[in-house]
Amino acid sequence: MTSSAGDPRLLRALSGEVLPRPPVWLMRQAGRYLPEYRALRATAPDFIAFCLDPEKAAEVTLQPMRRFPLDAAIVFADILLIPKALGQKVWFETGEGPRLGELPPLEGLWSHVEGAADALSAVGETLSRVRAALEPDRALIGFAGAPWTVLTYMLEGRSSDRSRARALAYEQPERIDALIDVLVEATWRYLAMQVSAGAQALVLFESWAEGLPQDLFERLVIHPHARLLSRLRQAGVAAPLVGFPRGGGSLVAEYAKRVDVDAVALDTQASAALGKEIQASGRAIQGALDPQLLRAGGVALERRVDQLLDQWGDGPYVFNLGHGVLPDTPVQHVERVIRQVVDHG
Amino acid sequence: MTSSAGDPRLLRALSGEVLPRPPVWLMRQAGRYLPEYRALRATAPDFIAFCLDPEKAAEVTLQPMRRFPLDAAIVFADILLIPKALGQKVWFETGEGPRLGELPPLEGLWSHVEGAADALSAVGETLSRVRAALEPDRALIGFAGAPWTVLTYMLEGRSSDRSRARALAYEQPERIDALIDVLVEATWRYLAMQVSAGAQALVLFESWAEGLPQDLFERLVIHPHARLLSRLRQAGVAAPLVGFPRGGGSLVAEYAKRVDVDAVALDTQASAALGKEIQASGRAIQGALDPQLLRAGGVALERRVDQLLDQWGDGPYVFNLGHGVLPDTPVQHVERVIRQVVDHG
Numbered sequence: 001m002t003s004s005a006g007d008p009r010l011l012r013a014l015s016g017e018v019l020p021r022p023p024v025w026l027m028r029q030a031g032r033y034l035p036e037y038r039a040l041r042a043t044a045p046d047f048i049a050f051c052l053d054p055e056k057a058a059e060v061t062l063q064p065m066r067r068f069p070l071d072a073a074i075v076f077a078d079i080l081l082i083p084k085a086l087g088q089k090v091w092f093e094t095g096e097g098p099r100l101g102e103l104p105p106l107e108g109l110w111s112h113v114e115g116a117a118d119a120l121s122a123v124g125e126t127l128s129r130v131r132a133a134l135e136p137d138r139a140l141i142g143f144a145g146a147p148w149t150v151l152t153y154m155l156e157g158r159s160s161d162r163s164r165a166r167a168l169a170y171e172q173p174e175r176i177d178a179l180i181d182v183l184v185e186a187t188w189r190y191l192a193m194q195v196s197a198g199a200q201a202l203v204l205f206e207s208w209a210e211g212l213p214q215d216l217f218e219r220l221v222i223h224p225h226a227r228l229l230s231r232l233r234q235a236g237v238a239a240p241l242v243g244f245p246r247g248g249g250s251l252v253a254e255y256a257k258r259v260d261v262d263a264v265a266l267d268t269q270a271s272a273a274l275g276k277e278i279q280a281s282g283r284a285i286q287g288a289l290d291p292q293l294l295r296a297g298g299v300a301l302e303r304r305v306d307q308l309l310d311q312w313g314d315g316p317y318v319f320n321l322g323h324g325v326l327p328d329t330p331v332q333h334v335e336r337v338i339r340q341v342v343d344h345g
Numbered sequence: 346m347t348s349s350a351g352d353p354r355l356l357r358a359l360s361g362e363v364l365p366r367p368p369v370w371l372m373r374q375a376g377r378y379l380p381e382y383r384a385l386r387a388t389a390p391d392f393i394a395f396c397l398d399p400e401k402a403a404e405v406t407l408q409p410m411r412r413f414p415l416d417a418a419i420v421f422a423d424i425l426l427i428p429k430a431l432g433q434k435v436w437f438e439t440g441e442g443p444r445l446g447e448l449p450p451l452e453g454l455w456s457h458v459e460g461a462a463d464a465l466s467a468v469g470e471t472l473s474r475v476r477a478a479l480e481p482d483r484a485l486i487g488f489a490g491a492p493w494t495v496l497t498y499m500l501e502g503r504s505s506d507r508s509r510a511r512a513l514a515y516e517q518p519e520r521i522d523a524l525i526d527v528l529v530e531a532t533w534r535y536l537a538m539q540v541s542a543g544a545q546a547l548v549l550f551e552s553w554a555e556g557l558p559q560d561l562f563e564r565l566v567i568h569p570h571a572r573l574l575s576r577l578r579q580a581g582v583a584a585p586l587v588g589f590p591r592g593g594g595s596l597v598a599e600y601a602k603r604v605d606v607d608a609v610a611l612d613t614q615a616s617a618a619l620g621k622e623i624q625a626s627g628r629a630i631q632g633a634l635d636p637q638l639l640r641a642g643g644v645a646l647e648r649r650v651d652q653l654l655d656q657w658g659d660g661p662y663v664f665n666l667g668h669g670v671l672p673d674t675p676v677q678h679v680e681r682v683i684r685q686v687v688d689h690g
Contacts, residue, residue: 035384086665130654133447158447163637166637167637167640167641170637170638170641170643170645171641171643173645198591210614211613211614212614213613213614213617213633213638213649213667214616214617215616215649215652217614221558247594247614248594249593249594249595249597249614250594250595250597250614250615250616250618250619251614251616251685252594252595253618254616254618255615268556268557268558269555269556269557269558269559269562269592269593269594269596270559270594270595270596271559271594271595271596271599272559273595273598273599274595288558290558290561292508292511292512292515293515293558295512296512296516298515298516300518301516303558304558307560325376325441331564337384
């Protein structure tokens with residue numbers, strides 16, 4: 001990755017540049033804490049259909065960009081679009097979260113891999129619309145769920161403590177590794193399509209790295225991320241990739257050493273030292289304000305934002321949360337934090 | 346801590362000695378995976394009463410010691426005995442877990458602090474009975490829940506995702522810090538009583554260090570642990586203390602630097618590098634086999650045990666799990682792992 005002074009601030013930070021103030025975007029910046037999101041969402045009872053409606057998804061993606069001086073938009077979509085594209089039924093039960101139908105056999109999944117990006121062309125259409133509407137100095141981010149995280153949903157059929165998926169990783173290693181392979185192959189194609197459609201940076205969300213011991217973390221997170229990244233680069237996709245091994249704890253240092261992502265997103269719990277260690281290797285970090293503190297607000301929030309800017313601001317840094325904005329977060333708190341970052345330095 | 350060659354293997358390891366093979370004990374080694382535990386437990390419908398029945402609790406503590414060549418017994422008790430001793434109602438709903446009554450006002454809690462150890466003298470009686478029955482080369486461990494972890498139950502009234510407790514840590518910092526103080530004062534007295542009654546080593550279980558950002562981790566984990574340890578030492582209690590900041594991720598390195606515990610227990614996710622870094626400071630580590638792998642068994646289990654012995658065995662090390670034995674773990678898997686450690690080196 002190289003970038004120049006005219007590039008959007010996000011891309012400069014992701015290329016390793018240290019800026020007077022870091023770019024800022026927030027995970028789930030488009031979402032339920034915004035009244036205009038809730039209003040639009042109320043018109044679309046089916047969540048998956050909502051994600052695959054380019055007009056609505058583009059509108060939702062742009063909503064926080066109108067309110068706040070954010071440096072990047074992230075396409076509104078869901079990590080469970082991939083299993084859907086691979087032929088597994090996915091739906092959302094109101095108030096309960098995702099549900100997935102029976103896992104198709106391996107050959108069934110493989111038969112959908114080549115066409116996975118086409119099956120999700122609606123996400124590309126959303127990206128094109130957002131890119132056309134967005135100012136040139138604001139970056140557009142595409143994303144996907146990482147293979148292990150997506151697989152936990154595919155195996156468990158819903159949100160869970162992932163104990164069944166982890167047990168299978170021990171008990172049926174060949175089967176699990178084969179399923180991870182399918183996901184690596186589908187996911188890089190999906191991400192490449194997003195870049196063709198206008199995404200300028202990519203995030204790979206490994207939301208459930210949490211709790212994996214080192215041997216499984218290497219097998220299910222480090223190796224698949226490295227393979228996926230190498231497939232992307234082989235295919236000529238040069239957009240910067242942010243890896244987010246959420247809940248990876250002390251293993252995140254290992255991840256940063258062994259996966260050549262452009263930036264490592266850190267979760268709420270990451271130590272200052274871990275971030276600095278990654279920055280010292282020339283890579284950017286992203287994170288890691290506690291969404292609960294964003295919700296709570298007050299002087300503690302302001303102090304913590306300053307602390308994060310101080311502790312990581314002298315290396316390549318993207319200000320963000322350590323996890324998504326909580327639905328009951330006051331909009332003014334979000335506004336205030338973004339202002340504080342933008343006015344910094 | 347100093348120890349001599351005649352001391353139980355556990356105490357030698359906790360004093361920093363590197364042994365040809367590490368001592369081994371397992372969190373929840375006395376528990377539901379053992380048929381003799383289930384049989385005795387069936388005679389006692391009330392779990393708290395069961396913990397406070399010295400005859401039954403001693404028997405349960407000794408059950409795994411008869412079956413396996415374990416190097417240490419850990420007293421059978423529960424981390425929620427402390428809130429009970431402080432005047433908060435605690436009970437267990439069958440199949441659902443703990444329930445706690447309304448949190449008494451601060452003055453009410455303080456009024457019970459001096460008498461907390463006496464209120465739990467049954468645990469001392471259990472320890473005396475176990476010590477009398479145990480061979481001298483096998484150590485006896487006492488324990489308590491750490492203040493923050495116990496407080497999350499006291500505030501939420503049950504097992505939870507701790508989001509209410511964390512929100513209060515932000516929104517009512519003085520109140521939360523005052524509650525932590527009460528717990529520090531009650532807990533060191535309880536631990537000191539356990540040592541008087543026969544405990545030769547202590548574990549402080551911070552089961553819910555998980556997810557705390559660094560500022561809260563310092564306030565709610567590092568400082569209270571350091572205070573508690575200093576109170577114990579001031580009171581002349583010299584027994585080694587093992588701190589277990591479970592789920593502390595990259596912050597565990599910080600914990601190890603700033604809390605002068607004799608050993609740091611590592612959870613399932615701890616990296617090999619983190620353990621080595623702590624050992625390099627002269628302190629012992631404990632951990633960290635995945636309980637799910639113990640349940641799954643097979644050649645992967647055997648390989649992982651060897652890997653742990655190799656990666657940490659040349660520093661002061663106590664073999665253990667990264668979390669408690671799961672109830673549906675086959676007894677033969679436990680037997681096999683303990684044998685593998687005992688026969689090592």
